[in-house]
Amino acid sequence: MTVSLVTLNNGQTIPQLGFGVFQIDPADTQEATLTALEVGYRHIDTAEMYGNEKEVGQAVAASGLNREDVFVTSKLNNGFHAKPDALQAFDKTLDALGFEYLDLFLIHWPLPAVGDYVETWQAMQEMLAGGRVRSIGVSNFQPHHLERLIKETEVVPAVNQIEIHPYLTQDDVRTFNRDHSIATEAWSPIAQGKVLDDPTIVDIAERLGKTPAQVTLRWHIQRGDIVFPKSVTRERVVSNFNIFDFELTDQDVLAITALNRDERTGPNPDEFNHIPR
Ligand SMILES: NC(=O)C1=CN([C@@H]2O[C@H](COP(=O)(O)OP(=O)(O)OC[C@H]3O[C@@H](n4cnc5c(N)ncnc54)[C@H](OP(=O)(O)O)[C@@H]3O)[C@@H](O)[C@H]2O)C=CC1
Numbered sequence: 461m462t463v464s465l466v467t468l469n470n471g472q473t474i475p476q477l478g479f480g481v482f483q484i485d486p487a488d489t490q491e492a493t494l495t496a497l498e499v500g501y502r503h504i505d506t507a508e509m510y511g512n513e514k515e516v517g518q519a520v521a522a523s524g525l526n527r528e529d530v531f532v533t534s535k536l537n538n539g540f541h542a543k544p545d546a547l548q549a550f551d552k553t554l555d556a557l558g559f560e561y562l563d564l565f566l567i568h569w570p571l572p573a574v575g576d577y578v579e580t581w582q583a584m585q586e587m588l589a590g591g592r593v594r595s596i597g598v599s600n601f602q603p604h605h606l607e608r609l610i611k612e613t614e615v616v617p618a619v620n621q622i623e624i625h626p627y628l629t630q631d632d633v634r635t636f637n638r639d640h641s642i643a644t645e646a647w648s649p650i651a652q653g654k655v656l657d658d659p660t661i662v663d664i665a666e667r668l669g670k671t672p673a674q675v676t677l678r679w680h681i682q683r684g685d686i687v688f689p690k691s692v693t694r695e696r697v698v699s700n701f702n703i704f705d706f707e708l709t710d711q712d713v714l715a716i717t718a719l720n721r722d723e724r725t726g727p728n729p730d731e732f733n734h735i736p737r
């Protein structure tokens with residue numbers, strides 16, 4: 461199975477399909493990530509917040525793959541927005557992973573009431589200049605947050621990772637990202653399972669002989685977004701990967717997009733403005 465690549469605004473490439481490790485217990489993360497790497501995934505999405513960076517790094521080391529062959533993303537945790545804190549947190553992330561370099565580092569949430577994300581972005585630019593991270597980006601940024609970065613700093617984020625699935629299509633933020641050469645990453649791409657019983661998705665899946673999860677992931681791929689579904693179930697890890705040998709019609713893509721209800725599974729970035737306890 462050949463996973464398509466997306467070229468970021470700095471010329472780096474990222475596999476359009478990856479493996480997410482949120483809510484995988486650290487004790488299970490090495491095995492789950494190794495399974496994903498064995499199946500063929502070459503892109504892992506973790507975060508300091510998930511508490512399992514160390515185990516992701518151990519899986520990459522144990523896989524026998526060259527470090528260069530796996531694209532790894534991590535994220536700056538909330539509360540480390542001040543420049544010295546952000547620089548120190550990046551060092552800790554690299555240490556935990558046991559890597560010389562990270563492929564992509566993101567500001568996890570803008571949280572303007574906690575710290576100035578423009579200052580945080582200046583720290584991210586320093587990390588980039590230091591050469592130990594290949595691309596920098598943001599997560600959960602709305603267009604108004606991105607506008608400040610674009611106006612007040614030098615580097616345009618390579619990606620914006622936001623919640624997207626058939627019940628939250630986010631076409632306004634996606635359009636803003638596209639117009640500014642920012643790649644869109646879709647978190648919780650199957651809404652943590654909530655879209656899988658939807659009759660529209662089930663009907664398309666039955667017609668194509670695919671699972672509802674495969675149809676939903678394929679919808680993201682055909683819209684051009686980057687996805688990293690999470691699963692600790694081997695058969696799902698395999699079937700979620702096998703989405704490059706079929707196509708949805710334009711009509712299917714439009715029918716799934718029309719399911720939008722602006723329904724979030726996670727926080728709204730404009731309301732989530734504190735460090736969760
Ligand atoms: N930047 C951010 O703020 C956020 C980023 N993320 C990132 O996005 C990734 C994916 O999002 P996540 O929230 O994990 O949710 P997903 O939308 O990937 O859904 C994961 C859930 O769906 C189940 N599942 C997976 N595949 C299938 C399948 N084929 N059929 C049926 N059920 C399935 C999993 O169960 P099981 O494991 O039991 O098989 C799990 O319960 C995260 O792991 C993380 O990397 C997520 C949230 C926020």
Ligand SMILES: O=C1CO[C@H](CO)[C@@H](O)[C@@H]1O
Pocket residue numbers: 482507509568725726727
């Ligand atoms: O990455 C994350 C995992 O999910 C959490 C709850 O929705 C988010 O807050 C966090 O950003």
